[in-house]
Amino acid sequence: MAEDLRVLIVDDDFHVARLHAAYVDSVAGFMxxxxxxxxxxxxxxxxxxxxxxxxxxxxxxxxxGLDLLGQLDVDALMLTAASDAQSIRVALRRGALGYMLKPFTAESLSQQLRSYARYRRILGQQTAVDQTTIERAKRSLIPGDVTPSAKPRSATEAAVLESLLPGEQYSAAEVAERVGVSRATAQRYLSSLADDGAVEIQLRYGSTGRPEHRYGIPA
Structure with a gap:
């Protein structure tokens, strides 16, 4: 299983920072x-x-934080009460991948983080990409702007998608057993389907060990 993406929250309000940290930790694949x-x-x-x-x-x-943003060589999202157009333009000009106004809900941040995870997956598997992939990666950063791909699906990918029943959540191992493939193969196809917006990833906490990634069809 891929390691969680590590997230640093920069906020001078300790209570707000702790709240946002809890939001982050509730999202599959983030720490x-x-x-x-x-x-x-x-x-x-x-x-x-x-x-x-x-x-x-x-x-x-x-x-x-806008001045700090200009010094960073790391992906960044703005979480701030600064709602003036100038701050927003400066943030985007200096490389912010997103801009969220406080206050926001846990689900709003969760959607933004899941969008960022799709962006990372789309650009993380290949050393060279075409323009279509670049446009997919850009669109993936906007929550709700990813629509299921119209590209033809392989027989295995279609079988993985068809194994997911609406309203149910499955682990990669469960999908592998239902389809009759290895867990690694099921994981690879589930990640691809998540990139296309056809599958969503949730997190389930067990009694011991790391949280488990669960896959299902978006509501």
Whole structure:
């Protein structure tokens, strides 16, 4: 199983940061690191922890998150109360992959993170891509903007999709058994179907061990 994407939250409000960390930890495939409360703390944490994604506020006690954004060589999403058009333009110009206004719900952040995970999967499997793949990756960053692909499906991919009953959630191992393929094969096709928006990934917590990824058809 692929390792979880590591997320650093940069917010000077400790309670808000803890809340957002709980939101992150509830999303399959993501793990929140200890939050940073300032620009200086964020720089130290990014240098030492090497997160995959930074969730960044604009208003920080020792500087602007927008200025920090311009210094980062890591994917970043803005989570902030700064609703002025200038801040939004600057954030996007400096490379933010998304911009969410506070307050927001756990589901809103979950959708944004799942979109980011699709973006990573689409661009993470190939060294060279075509323009169609680039456009898919760009669209995948917008929650709700991914529609099931119209491309022809292989017999195995179609069988994996048909094994998922509406309203039910399955592990990769369960799908593999239903289809008659290896777990690794089922996992590969489920990830591809998730990239296309045909399958969604949820998280189920057991009594021991890591949370289990569950796959189902979007409602």
């Amino acid at each position: 929140a690191l200890a939050p940073a409360g300032s620009v200086s703390q964020a720089l130290q944490a990014i240098h030492s922890l090497r997160p995959d994604l930074v969730l960044l506020d604009v208003y920080l006690p020792d500087g602007s």
